[in-house]
Amino acid sequence: MEYDLIATTTFGLEGITAKELKALGYEDLRTENGKVYFTGDEMDIAIANIHLRTADRVLIKMAEFEARSFEELFQGTKKVKWNELIPVDGIMHVNGKSVKSTLHSVPDCQSIVKKAIVDSMSEAYGVSHFSEDGPLYKIEVAILKDVVTLTIDTSGPGLHKRGYREEAGAAPLKETLAAAMVLISRWKEDFALVDPFCGSGTILIEAAMIMQNIAPGMCRSFTCETWPTMEADVFEQVREGAERAIKHKDIKLLGYDIDGRILKVARSNAEKAGVSKYIEFHRRDFKEFSSAEKYGFIISNPPYGERLGEKREVEELYKIFGGYKKKLNNWDFNILTSYENFESPFNIKSSKNRKLYNGKLKCYYYQYFDNELIKNNGDMVINHI
Structure with a gap:
């Protein structure tokens, strides 16, 4: 399956991460503040997570749309075919952020997105209750200037956690x-x-x-x-x-x-x-x-x-x-x-x-x-x- 992917980075490292992706063979890259966009399948998700040295996480972009009301946020989220990725027992953990947007209450946005995902999944699976005792799906609702981006994190702990550093000095460098x-x-x-x-x-x-x-990332696991x-x-x-x-x-x-x-x-x-x-x-x-x-x-x-x-x-x-x-x-x-x-x-x-x-x-x-x-x-x- 082909996905729209995002390698997130610390501000200032976008160009370096993009060069890494180019060296790995990826083209048609697009950079924004803290993000590099590319496309790929499951193998590419594995390659990016294991090989990228300067990225923080690898996300799957599920949707992007404008929303200035909770109803628009709900409907835009519900349209996404969440069941194509999330199984019936999947843990749906939603976090969020909002910058310069009409919908500024992050807890409310998280709650609405979770409800919309559950409604979408209910219709797809024909069930009204979800046990959420299976694999974890960390979903983020990010709203910037009224544009909503919905993503799922593939990495788990940040990619800076290589697995070799159990201890650090007083002012650790990532x-x-x-x-x-x-x-x-x-x-x-x-x-x-x-x-x-x-x-x-x-x-x-x-x-x-x-x-x-x-x-x-060769010696660590990913969510x-x-x-x-x-x-x-x-x-x-x-x-x-x-x-x-x-x-x-x-x-x-x-x-x-x-x-x-x-x-x-x-x-x-x-x-x-x-x-x-x-x-x-x-x-x-x-x-x-x-x-x-x-x-x-x-x-x-x-x-x-x-x-x-x-x-x-x-x-x-x-x-x-x-x-x-x-x-x-x-x-x-x-x-x-x-x-x-x-x-x-x-x-x-x-x-x-x-x-x-x-x-x-x-x-x-x-x-x-x-x-x-x-x-x-x-x-x-x-x-x-």
């Missing part, structure tokens, strides 16, 4: 954002990659998984695998293909942190992700950082100084960081921070910066393109499946 940072850097496996503030190791783990073509419309071997086939596509490149990544406890977590996370042999983690104070390599890359998420009283300390740290950049003048630096005036203490203007979000926290990704041996003009590091 795996999807860490992957995006690597993809939009110019790093290639021929060069050293260092994270001097590695914390629980997320950036380096994602970098190793990208370079070895390890699919991020749609429990659906009767999803053939049992579809996900198995995609996982087997992903396993065969893994590369075994000779790469070495370096992670430093001053916190010995969090480095134990980083090593454990790398082990679970299957990339521990490619990453060395060392306890080292950032003020003692150095490298003998002429060419290399730094991709890092240093402290932001979010709490009061930390501003001066963070500025001093960024000043030292800028000094390292001047010494390592043939290195590319890629730095994510929420500190608004980063370039001032760093004292070097970036080649490029872009606004990204770590959860709800607005950050900027400062990129310094100085590695003369890189000739790809910043093309994304995506392996073709």
Whole structure:
């Protein structure tokens, strides 16, 4: 069956997710804020869930229509052939959101959508009561400027939950954002990659998984695998293909942190992700950082100084960081921070910066393109499946 699909993303990552989909062979893509639209069948749902590194979820779009009254919302929802996807025992969990719309009461919208779905299912199945003790169908009613979009989530827990990270540091970086940072850097496996503030190791783990073509969702499950419309071997086939596509490149990544406890977590996370042999983690104070390599890359998420009283300390740290950049003048630096005036203490203007979000926290990704041996003009590091 062909579906209209949506890969949802954090704001600012839509173009990166679209490039991932293109690399996976999808065409006719359309992007909006936080969404990439494409089409596909059950196999494509499995491929997107298992292979996408920067998407949050994969949704099936069931309908889109205008509604300025509860009656229009009810009738528009009831017209959808929910029974083609949801079995008679399916759990129908409805959540919602409304932005700049006449129908602004989200609880009321959720209630009306649920009632309309039940009515539609009742007519299709010829029953008036539903046990709802079968597989889960997480339905969302999203209303933006009076346009209703009804979707069903195929992923379950967000796609950033790869399964390797049981613990994180005090300010965890989402795996999807860490992957995006690597993809939009110019790093290639021929060069050293260092994270001097590695914390629980997320950036380096994602970098190793990208370079070895390890699919991020290979070792986790997805809610749609429990659906009767999803053939049992579809996900198995995609996982087997992903396993065969893994590369075994000779790469070495370096992670430093001053916190010995969090480095134990980083090593454990790398082990679970299957990339521990490619990453060395060392306890080292950032003020003692150095490298003998002429060419290399730094991709890092240093402290932001979010709490009061930390501003001066963070500025001093960024000043030292800028000094390292001047010494390592043939290195590319890629730095994510929420500190608004980063370039001032760093004292070097970036080649490029872009606004990204770590959860709800607005950050900027400062990129310094100085590695003369890189000739790809910043093309994304995506392996073709």
